[in-house]
Amino acid sequence: MYNTVNRSQIFVLxxxxxxxxxxxxxxxxxxxxxxxxxxxSREILLEQPGPPAMDEATALQVRELVTKSDGRxxxxxxxxxxxxxxxxxxxxVDVTDEPSPKPYGIDFGIxxxxxxxxxxxxxxxxxxx
Numbered sequence: 691m692y693n694t695v696n697r698s699q700i701f702v703l704x705x706x707x708x709x710x711x712x713x714x715x716x717x718x719x720x721x722x723x724x725x726x727x728x729x730x731s732r733e734i735l736l737e738q739p740g741p742p743a744m745d746e747a748t749a750l751q752v753r754e755l756v757t758k759s760d761g762r763x764x765x766x767x768x769x770x771x772x773x774x775x776x777x778x779x780x781x782x783v784d785v786t787d788e789p790s791p792k793p794y795g796i797d798f799g800i801x802x803x804x805x806x807x808x809x810x811x812x813x814x815x816x817x818x819x
Contacts (some may be wrong), residue, residue, distance in 0.1 A: 712783040712797050722735070723736070724736065724761060728756060735763065739753050754816045756804055756805065757804075758804070759801075759803070759806070759807070761808050763806060763807040763808065763809065764807075764808050764809075765808075765811070766810045766811075767809075767811065768811065769812065775781050783800050784800060784801040785798065785800055786801050787799030794813055794814060795811050795812050795813040795814045797811025797812070798810060
């Protein structure tokens with residue numbers, strides 16, 4: 691039985707094959723994380739509700755909450771809000787709140803495919819985050 695991961699950078703040529711090997715063959719748990727390129731300080735874990743984190747009955751309740759927008763949200767800083775707004779105007783992005791000035795800077799809102807609120811803003815210098 692494995693106790694810990696000692697090193698963590700592995701390049702693979704086929705992610706499906708790698709997942710099969712590490713999860714199905716070696717028995718590792720599958721995780722999906724995303725992060726801002728160049729920022730190693732924080733990741734978002736995109737987790738499907740279910741075992742081993744919770745029993746199946748609880749997972750069912752959580753899945754129902756997610757479909758009703760469970761109130762979870764993420765806030766991202768962006769250096770160039772205007773370019774980000776242009777990128778967010780894709781037909782695949784649900785813009786929920788147009789850019790507007792706030793006490794902390796200028797931001798706008800989008801919604802991910804699962805209903806989670808995401809705020810993207812250009813923060814004012816000197817404002818506590």
